[in-house]
Each structure stands twice: as C-alpha cells, then as structure tokens.
Amino acid sequence: MTCGDAQQRLNEHLDGASLGERPLLDRHLADCPDCRGLHAAAARLEEGLRLFAAPSPPLDFAARVVGEVLADRRQRRQSRRRWAVGAALAASLLAGVIFASGRGARIQQYVVGPRLAPVVQPEEPGPMVEPIVAAPSPYDLVAQSGSAVASLPRRVADETKLSAWSLPNDVLPDLTFVGPEAPGLDQATASLAETRGGMSLAWESVEGPMRRATSWWVQMTPSIQKQ
Amino acid sequence: MKLRPCRAGNLWRVTDVYADDAVLVQRCLLGDAAAIRALVERFQSDVFGLCVRLLSHRHDAEDVAQEVFLRVFRSLRRWDAERPLKPWIMGITVNRCRTWLSQRGRRPELVDYLQDTAASPPADDSAELLHEIREALDELRPDYRTVFVLFHEQGQPYEEIAATLDRPVGTIKTWLHRARLEVLERLRRRGMVAELPHTPEPLEGRGER
Numbered sequence: 001m002t003c004g005d006a007q008q009r010l011n012e013h014l015d016g017a018s019l020g021e022r023p024l025l026d027r028h029l030a031d032c033p034d035c036r037g038l039h040a041a042a043a044r045l046e047e048g049l050r051l052f053a054a055p056s057p058p059l060d061f062a063a064r065v066v067g068e069v070l071a072d073r074r075q076r077r078q079s080r081r082r083w084a085v086g087a088a089l090a091a092s093l094l095a096g097v098i099f100a101s102g103r104g105a106r107i108q109q110y111v112v113g114p115r116l117a118p119v120v121q122p123e124e125p126g127p128m129v130e131p132i133v134a135a136p137s138p139y140d141l142v143a144q145s146g147s148a149v150a151s152l153p154r155r156v157a158d159e160t161k162l163s164a165w166s167l168p169n170d171v172l173p174d175l176t177f178v179g180p181e182a183p184g185l186d187q188a189t190a191s192l193a194e195t196r197g198g199m200s201l202a203w204e205s206v207e208g209p210m211r212r213a214t215s216w217w218v219q220m221t222p223s224i225q226k227q
Numbered sequence: 228m229k230l231r232p233c234r235a236g237n238l239w240r241v242t243d244v245y246a247d248d249a250v251l252v253q254r255c256l257l258g259d260a261a262a263i264r265a266l267v268e269r270f271q272s273d274v275f276g277l278c279v280r281l282l283s284h285r286h287d288a289e290d291v292a293q294e295v296f297l298r299v300f301r302s303l304r305r306w307d308a309e310r311p312l313k314p315w316i317m318g319i320t321v322n323r324c325r326t327w328l329s330q331r332g333r334r335p336e337l338v339d340y341l342q343d344t345a346a347s348p349p350a351d352d353s354a355e356l357l358h359e360i361r362e363a364l365d366e367l368r369p370d371y372r373t374v375f376v377l378f379h380e381q382g383q384p385y386e387e388i389a390a391t392l393d394r395p396v397g398t399i400k401t402w403l404h405r406a407r408l409e410v411l412e413r414l415r416r417r418g419m420v421a422e423l424p425h426t427p428e429p430l431e432g433r434g435e436r
Contacts, residue, residue, distance in 0.1 A: 011404050040420045041411040048360045049379050051353055055285070057275040057292065062267045065296045069263055072297055 001028040006035040010042055086146025090139075141213035248312040252303055267296055270313065273381055274320045280376040281324040282331075283365060291327050295320045314390035321373055321392065328369065356419055363413040371406035378403055 001024045009025055029036045186193070251269075254262030274295055278288035299316055306315055364372050370392070377383045377391065389396045414420055 007408075011407065014407055037415050037420060038408075038411050041414040042407075044356060044414055044419050045360065045407075045410060048353070048356045051357055052360075052380060054272060054276040054380055055279040055288070057271050058289065061275065061289070061292070062264055062271055065267045065271070065293055066260060066264045068293060068297060069267075069300045070260065072301070073258070076301075 001025060003028075003032060003035055006032070007038065010035075010039055014042060014046075082143075082147050086143045090142040090146075137216075141209035141216075144209040249308045252306060252308070252312065255300065256303055263300065266299075270316050271296075273313070273317065276381065277317065277320050277373070277376060278324055280364065280380065281321075281369065281372060282327060283361075287327065287331075291323050292320075295323050298323065311387075311390070314387055317377070317391040318393065325369060352419075356414075359414060359417050359419050360410065362417075363410040366413065367406050367409055371402050371409070374399055374402045375406040375410070 006025060006028050029039060251262055251266055255266055271292070275288060275292045278292045278295070279285060282288050282291060295316070298319055302319075306312065364375060367375065373392065374388055377388045378385075383391075385396050385399050389399045392399065
C-alpha cells in the first residue's frame, strides 16, 4: 500500500465508509510516520467534531426576520405604486402635449434632454406664459405629483373617517329639536363639506406640480403657445 | 395545520401544509405571515450556522443571516420549483457571506467557541482541540471552509453541497479532501496529536457516518 492509498482510505473513512480490512493499512502505518500522524490527527478531528455544536440563532431571530420581511414588502409595494402612478401621469401628460402640438419629433428634443435642459427662450415669448426660473424639472414635478396621488386614498380615507365620526355629534342633538327652526341640510352635513374641503386641499398637492410641469412643456413648445 | 386523510387505515393524520417546498413558497408569495415564519424557522439554523462559521462573528452572522432571508423573500419568484429549496437558500447564504467578507476586508474576529460546544463540559484538552480546529477552519480558503462546514457540521450530502455551490460533485469531493488534509496537518503541527510509535488501534467512530 502506498501513502496515496492510505490517504484515500482515510478520506473514505471520513466520508463515512468503514475502514474494512486493515492488515495492509496497518502494515503501511507501522512503516510510515507521516501517514500514522495523519490517521491519528483524523481521530482527533473526529473527536473535536463530536464536541462541535451547531450555533443556534437567538430565540427571537425568526420573529425579527418575519417583521423585517413584512416591512420590506410594504415599503417595496408603496414604492412600486408611486412609480406606477407617476409614470402613468407622465405618460398621459406627454401624450397630451404631443397630441396638442402635433409635432412629436420636435417635442422629443426637449423631453429627451438632460434633466435640467437649458431653457431655450423663444424669440418672442408669449405674453401669457411666465418664464420658469425654478430648478425642479418636469420629471421631478411629475414624480412629486405621483407621490401625492399615491398618498391620496389614505388622506381621503382619514378625512372621511374623521367626518363620519363627527357626523352624529353634529346632527343628532339637533334632531331632537322639532319645530320650524330644525337644522338645515347644510348645517347637518357640515362635516361632510369639511371633508370635501380636505379632499380638495389634498388634490391641490397633485394639481400644483402637474400645472407647473404642463406650464414648462407649454413654454418649451412654440406650437402650443401660438394656439 | 391541515387534516389530510392517511392511506394506511381510516385514520386522520395532522399534516403540516407547509411541508412541501412548493406549497410553502406559494403561500409566502401570497403574503401568508405564518408561511413566511415557517420558512424562516425551517432554514434559520442552517443559514445562521453557516454564517457564524464563515464570518467567525456572531453579530455579523445575525446581520448577514437576516439579510439572506430578506433577499430570499425578495427573489422568491425566481426560485425554480423543479429544484430543491434548501440548496438555493444556502447558495444565497454563501454569496452574502462572500460579499460581506470582501467588504469587511479584514481578518475575521475571533468568536468564543466554548459557547458553541456541547452541553457536556470538556474534561481534558477538548477546549484547546476545538480552538485549534476552529483556527484551522479560519485558515482554509472560503470554498474549502464552506464545504467542510456543510459536510461535517451540517451533515449535507455531496450532491446537495454541489447544488448549493453550483459545482460538480467531483470538485466538491476534491475540495473537501484538501480541506481535511490542511486541517489534519495543522492539528499535527500544533501538537494536538501524540506522535507515538504505531499502535494498531482502530480509528474512533469508524463507519458511523
């Protein structure tokens, strides 16, 4: 038996095989201190591996991970939604502008430029359009508007919930009053009107950036100015 | 848990609905928090254990194991249902550990191995032996160390390790053989083996695996 054979047997043994017939191996080990040392070391390794215990994760590890995973999913879902709404708004605005101008190719050189494309002043600026000096590009404005739309249902829901809670307080005390001075419908539903106000405020944050974005495009498109 | 009829007799047996990988993954994709927890609990020991051994640092291992699961759930749709789930998850674990080590860019900090030892307190030089084995593992190149830990500590078969590391079984065998030789050589160098004249005593625990 050679040293290679002895190592092979040792390796198979550590794989889980039995050493089987040993006379040849024993004879080799008796003559070869190197292989003898390796086999003795393997016995120590096996001894040590039996003492190894796989490290256990902390007790609250699974709960923590589940919390992180769920939070991560919520965040990614919101982010996807915001992008989807922003992209839809941008696409519809772009389509509208292209349709209005009837000069798709001409618009494209403005739209596909750098984020803050240098403002090309028309030779005779239209009297109705104020020049845009502010930094935010139409992309930023559309994204901002998309964010506002994404958060809109939540704000509306909150407003509605608040007004629904205050509705009985507004109406019920007066319902017990019977007479010519019974409360009018407007008075009884004042909180609903407040909700409408709240919703319109919320909508402003959508409308504002979109108006500014549109204004940018209008200014950049001479064909629209002339109309 | 769900009741499923058992073929052997007319008894009803309680069977874990999440036992099947594909079902478990499907439920996770639907956002079932119980399924997500079941998946984490099924693999947390293997993932965390490998992270500890590869990073040699418990706190780092916790962070990386958590990151591994985040990535697993983010890319769960890309898992091929025709293949077993465990090697896929362990493959992500190996990759994250590699990245972490390359970013950390320094020698792994020592971890107190005594806390990993079995309940029975070592009476002789066992603590030293464990320390030396651990040092020997740290000296191995990461591929060898991964294979060594997956085989000897986690008891994974060659085929599963090959799937985890996306290498042929022959390569895994070679790596493990070399890893063992390096560990054994170190044990000898560090005087953990009594270099006595030959005694024809059989190796301990032979044929147990």
